[in-house]
Amino acid sequence: MKLDITRGIQSKGIEVPFELEEPWGEDRWGGDTIAYVRPVRLSGKYMITGDTVVVNGTADTAVESRCARCLAPTVTEVRAEVSEAFVRDKGEEKKSLEEEQYTYQGHVLDLTDAVRTSVLLEVPVRVFCREDCRGLCPQCGTNLNFSQCSCQKDLTRRNPFSALATRIEFEEDSHMLKQDEEV
Numbered sequence: 001m002k003l004d005i006t007r008g009i010q011s012k013g014i015e016v017p018f019e020l021e022e023p024w025g026e027d028r029w030g031g032d033t034i035a036y037v038r039p040v041r042l043s044g045k046y047m048i049t050g051d052t053v054v055v056n057g058t059a060d061t062a063v064e065s066r067c068a069r070c071l072a073p074t075v076t077e078v079r080a081e082v083s084e085a086f087v088r089d090k091g092e093e094k095k096s097l098e099e100e101q102y103t104y105q106g107h108v109l110d111l112t113d114a115v116r117t118s119v120l121l122e123v124p125v126r127v128f129c130r131e132d133c134r135g136l137c138p139q140c141g142t143n144l145n146f147s148q149c150s151c152q153k154d155l156t157r158r159n160p161f162s163a164l165a166t167r168i169e170f171e172e173d174s175h176m177l178k179q180d181e182e183v
């Protein structure tokens, strides 16, 4: 994602509006692969003062990742503020610049890293296809949003609380029995 700053060089100290659009492929995020399903659009302004270019803009796109519960492809709209300063790379002065500092050479700024960092910060690590996604059965893998499996019934049968209920019933019965004996 490259920004031609020729206009800004010709008129330093003046805000220059710009608009960029670029299709991005895939990215790694949260230990998984996400795909940009819409080109990344960045619109904003930049201004050059001395050797520094300050860029302010808004990036928007949409990414597809997998639902954290059922793994279904899920699209998330992303809108991110991008606000970065780029310092002209003059080679020999490189050492004095902070490592995190974005640089540029000539009349072209490469905004990719800055935009990517801002965009990824807005992408949740865990997304859900819908708020009440029921996920996959941990035993047989059935997608519980679409069908039921019998594992859940087995679980209820083995539920410790139902076992407890049976014992209480039994104890009550034996207590009753005792009372009968006493009479």
Ligand SMILES: [Zn+2]
Residues within 6 Å of the ligand: 067, 068, 069, 070, 071, 072, 128, 129, 130, 133, 134, 135
């Ligand atoms: Zn889901």
Ligand SMILES: [Zn+2]
Residues within 6 Å of the ligand: 137, 138, 139, 140, 141, 142, 149, 150, 151, 152
């Ligand atoms: Zn199951």
